[in-house]
Amino acid sequence: MLTADSHVHSEWSWDTGGPHSEASGTMAATCEQAQRIGLPALVFTEHFDFEETWRAGTEEFPVAASRHINEAGYLVPPPLDVEGYFAAIAGCRRLFPDLTILSGVEFGQPHLVEDRARQLVDLTRFDRINGSLHTLPVGPDRAEPVTLYRWWDPDDVMSAYLDEVPAMLASTTFEVFTHLDYAVRHWPLEQAGPFDPRRFEEQFRAALRAIAESGRALEMNTRRLSSWLPQWWTEEGGRAVSFGSDAHVPTALASGFPEAQHMLEHFGFRRGRRPEHLWTR
Numbered sequence: 001m002l003t004a005d006s007h008v009h010s011e012w013s014w015d016t017g018g019p020h021s022e023a024s025g026t027m028a029a030t031c032e033q034a035q036r037i038g039l040p041a042l043v044f045t046e047h048f049d050f051e052e053t054w055r056a057g058t059e060e061f062p063v064a065a066s067r068h069i070n071e072a073g074y075l076v077p078p079p080l081d082v083e084g085y086f087a088a089i090a091g092c093r094r095l096f097p098d099l100t101i102l103s104g105v106e107f108g109q110p111h112l113v114e115d116r117a118r119q120l121v122d123l124t125r126f127d128r129i130n131g132s133l134h135t136l137p138v139g140p141d142r143a144e145p146v147t148l149y150r151w152w153d154p155d156d157v158m159s160a161y162l163d164e165v166p167a168m169l170a171s172t173t174f175e176v177f178t179h180l181d182y183a184v185r186h187w188p189l190e191q192a193g194p195f196d197p198r199r200f201e202e203q204f205r206a207a208l209r210a211i212a213e214s215g216r217a218l219e220m221n222t223r224r225l226s227s228w229l230p231q232w233w234t235e236e237g238g239r240a241v242s243f244g245s246d247a248h249v250p251t252a253l254a255s256g257f258p259e260a261q262h263m264l265e266h267f268g269f270r271r272g273r274r275p276e277h278l279w280t281r
């Protein structure tokens with residue numbers, strides 16, 4: 001049986017186009033897809049960003065997200081429409097009574113902005129808060145690995161990403177650390193060859209140890225899931241995992257889940273009482 005997809009985006013995320021665009025209705029379509037494929041539960045974790053110094057080039061972003069880049073070259077993500085989002089969640093719960101639909105956010109760089117976020121939004125309303133590290137410091141600004149790979153040596157980007165992880169754990173708002181391999185997504189193959197995690201093993205292990213010691217769960221992001229990540233997580237004391245497809249379109253829902261679940265069973269993790277519960281060992 002499929003476990004819950006705990007990292008799903010809908011039209012309420014700024015990089016999908018927004019509730020008034022052609023992406024409108026993605027939340028309902030994603031629930032329909034869940035029923036079609038036998039997924040019992042999912043969490044809509046919309047982007048939740050408060051970054052003001054996010055340097056970006058338009059070519060790195062989908063058209064929907066590029067709309068939010070200003071003339072000075074900064075990406076200014078619009079705030080999540082919390083009321084609209086919760087109304088859509090309520091509507092989907094009415095339409096799909098057999099499906100477990102949880103609310104959530106993907107909180108970007110919570111260690112830098114959580115005070116402001118708390119002032120603006122009652123975070124206790126969400127069932128799940130995923131914490132994501134998308135940007136790294138570059139001078140007084142921040143930028144994503146995909147941007148930094150054009151400016152820095154690839155090894156320096158990877159190292160900077162992993163070095164920032166302990167700082168993010170100072171935040172008290174999030175319970176799951178998402179896609180620790182985020183910087184691997186845009187690794188510059190042509191310039192640096194295939195990504196070899198062993199070259200960064202000590203840094204990955206240090207980051208994993210810090211996450212485990214903080215008592216948090218690690219997300220198994222199924223966009224690319226390699227066995228070294230759950231292996232090192234287990235060896236560094238990790239006790240809990242969630243599964244997330246990071247789907248931005250309905251067809252990507254629960255992508256790679258059968259293999260990912262099988263892999264985590266191999267490392268001794270077991271499903272919880274309900275499909276939306278974390279897997280533990």
Ligand SMILES: [Zn+2]
Nearest residue numbers: 106132134179
């Ligand atoms: Zn993310």
Ligand SMILES: [Zn+2]
Nearest residue numbers: 007009106246
């Ligand atoms: Zn995401």
